[in-house]
Amino acid sequence: MPTKLTVLFAPAYGLSRLNASIALAEELIARGHRAVFAIDQAYRGQVVKRGIQELLHSLPEQVDRDAKDADDWHQYVANNAGALKGDSLEIAGGYCVQQFDRQLAECRALDEHYRSVVDIIRPDVIVVNSYVCAPALVGSGIPWVNLISCTPLLALNDQTLPPPFSGLPFKASIDDWHRYRHQFDDKFAGIQQTINEWYSAAGVGAQLADRQLVLQSPHLNIYVYPKVLDYYSGNTLLANNWLRVDSLVASTTGSQPFELPEKFRGKVGKLVLINMGRVGSGDLALMNKLVAHLTNSEHRFIVVTGSLTDKLVLPDNMWGQSYVSHVSVLPKVDLLITNGNNQSVSEAISYSKPVIVLPLFGEHFESGQRVKELALGLTLCPYTCSMTSLVASVDALVDDKYLHKRLSLIGKYMENSGENQKAVNLLESICNK
Incomplete structure (x- = not known):
């Protein structure tokens, strides 16, 4: 020592x-x-x-x-x-x-x-x-x-x-x-x-x-x-x-354990985390669009609402909070929808989760391109993507058994x-x- x-x-x-x-x-x-x-x-x-x-x-x-x-x-x-x-x-x-x-x-x-x-x-x-x-x-x-x-x-x-x-x-x-x-x-x-x-x-x-x-x-x-x-x-x-x-993923020390929201218990559908970062989660027009696109999805969504907690109205298949700890939530979800922040993408892959990148600026575009060309997720333009393309992307990734198996092996390698x-x-x- x-x-x-x-x-x-x-x-x-x-x-x-x-x-x-x-x-x-x-x-x-x-x-x-x-x-x-x-x-x-x-x-x-x-x-x-x-x-x-x-x-x-x-x-x-x-x-x-x-x-x-x-x-x-x-x-x-x-x-x-x-x-x-x-x-x-x-x-x-x-x-x-x-x-x-x-x-x-x-x-x-x-x-x-x-x-x-x-x-x-x-x-x-x-x-x-x-x-x-x-x-x-x-x-x-x-x-x-x-x-x-x-x-x-x-x-x-x-x-x-x-x-x-x-x-x-x-x-x-x-x-x-x-x-x-x-x-x-x-x-x-x-x-x-x-x-x-x-x-x-x-x-x-x-x-x-x-x-x-x-x-x-x-x-x-x-x-x-x-x-x-x-x-x-x-x-x-x-x-x-x-x-x-x-990856450099902090431990759960001091973090509140994440419990599945009561409104989701007993419901079917995969679990998806949406975290668009501080800027994306502060854009009311953008967040309203994403919520509207996914309202009729069969899946359940945990939404990081950021500064919009009191302004964003969420449907029955969504639950939101201003902040959630990735290290507490990622192990329990099937997919991350993110702006493409490098740390968030690295955390998701370390927990064997596919990602949909909706890039806003800077490194987000790099993350989106990289996960797309290496077939670890998809990327869409957050402002122009259609309801059909976003819903289809979510469905494709949560149901892709080969991708989840591949990510599981990647996550185990990263852990060890x-x-x-x-x-x-x-x-x-x-x-x-």
Whole structure:
């Protein structure tokens, strides 16, 4: 057993990043290490019940998020709905650039706080899970790990793979990749320049390389992506400071056990979880459409209602709640309908569940294309799909016995792969160099 380490985690705002970070922290705690989370006050109490120390922060008013409560968020989504109606490149150059800018502003506002946290905690290693890495964390002189629970394509920056946020097929024309990538790079060039200028002014030795948006750690980079979805073949050799893990799924510690709603007991039909993420679940027009399309389905649906809990009217074959824990619900369902968030798709496959991806922006298009071309699910446009196509897709996937058998084998492999332990081994090793 190596010396007990203190590991500081700094996940960006968002449940997906938080949950992946918790899963890695639990592996470290099991080995006797100490985990400390620097997280937004919105997640107060989420990690302490797992034996993790929390250090809370909040953003200054001028860079605070657009919505502080459900009504504000619902209005924010409604105001921005038009930005999600184009093709993947239009959405990347508009909405995704806006979101990247916001995360950069948040990271700037938190940099001094992170500096204080590092001084107080004196960690042996820092784990960052964010598109934008704060200089106080990556320029501290302390070994740091880049945990990538979002799209791997953006972080890998590999020109031999499909461009990020595109949803282009793996076997598409290279010319199609290059055309998209050229325009994508132009749209994000200003952000890359701003980050590099910030790093230079802060004395961070590293800079984003050409066409790069996510800083790579010289110590260790861990990307979360199931082997069955991975773009690289088994013969591909990654650099020594890169590791892929199938999934990082938090334990059920502290989570409320999920009990089948009373209205579903005794009823026939498969069980389906619908979780469209914070943005999708805040889009009343979109959620009303999905509910209407599935109202007459023979199956039962658990709907994550997000900020629309008091506004969404659900039929008899549906039950909703603002939030449900994936680790508690996924083992009990037959299918996940999702926006295509990378963490959610990885969790579903780890629990041997097929997915229907209804992509909204960014990495969602990648997830949809990947599960489609590897026959692990289907993808539909959330705004234009017909009732017939959505109902038929649900019926096809819940009744596909061959797919469920295949996913069962994949899930068992992921459970026993030992990759998470390999990640902890590497994390420990960089502290002993």
